[in-house]
Amino acid sequence: MNKEIALEKNAILFVDDEKICHTLVNLVIPNFTKYKVINAHNAEEAVSLGKKYANSICLVLSDIMLPDISGYGIYKIFRKDKKLANIPFVFQSGIPCQEKELKKHLADESVQIIYKPYTQSDLVEMISKVLG
Template sequence: MKVEPSNTEILVVDDTVDNVKLLSQLLQNEGYLVKGALSAKSALRMCQKKKPDLILLDIMMPEVDGYELCRQLKKDPSTQDIPVIFLSALDHVQDKVRAFQIGGVDYIQKPFEVMEVLARVRTHAGLVTLQRALIEQNEQLKRMATTDALTGLVNRRYLADMAGKVSGNFALILFDIDDFKTINDQYGHHVGDEVLVRIAEITRRVIGQHGYCARWGGEEFLILLPNFDVKRAYDLAAGIQYEFNESKGALGAYHFTASFGVACNLGSLSFHQVIRQADAAMYQGKKSGKNRVVSSRAMESREL
């Protein structure tokens, strides 16, 4: 992986102004972004404010030496992963061993050779770039494993996991886009995809921080609402239904509606049992003419 120096910020820490100026100039000539600090305390403040990608650190400094600064950086979770290259005139083996023991990644002895400094900085800057790319890749893989690619909503696996972490009551809203096959057949699958994305946008906006919405499969969506009873969930579903109806024409000549089923666990039913209740309520809404919100409680009342 190619290292772009302009994307790498280096902090040079030395109590001698000339050393800071010299190293800063060398690194800036290579394209690195460089900042300097003349004391450990100043360097610590700078790192806590904005983390550099790499630190070149002198050992022999007044008040707080380089060893102690490195120790403090490694104790702080927000700065512990910053690579530290020690620069020192100390040439004893035990000095170098100590530098590595407290978390240094390299040790350059003064007086230093310019080419050696640049080579070592280039190596560690490359490792930083690689690590950053791996972290971003892992985050992307996590998103892919838990997110529906089309709508950006969480997927059914993620929602099921979240339901397992909910303690106490929760409500579910299961809804299905009415006549979605007709939309695909008449306008094309690209329009169907636009409808799914629009559905996701509206639903996400209406539920806000109250719960989680997943694309449950195809044109079916499931909302998990922790600490909601049936009435609150019903009202929320009605609000989503209203927004869908108001969106007629927002995507052109076609419009969409959905049928909603609402159910609550009341502290005794399992997640999958509540889904079955919500599913039955939703299909009752389909049978009643579509574009309906039906709660499992209303179905129980009719059965009684």
């Protein structure tokens, strides 16, 4: 395998416990961006997949409310791991106005939030905003 291809950052780690959200994201991201999707359904799976695919992940798109650990918890675990520490995060939430909560939990102004339900163009725009 070509090393350059193996090290290409071309995957978005998507973390959500709702099946319908995975259906939407898996239709939009591969078809309307240049990125692939790595799916996680809870925090434990997200951390495991993050470590496994650290060299490929360019963004984490995570729900805040998860059944095991919150999206904030995933963020903090990633920030403590050298291989995962610089991966940008976008949180998604069905609860409006969680930005104060976000700032309370995280001292990182680069973290973005997108509110559910969002449209295909909202998602593509957010990915473009964060990844350029």
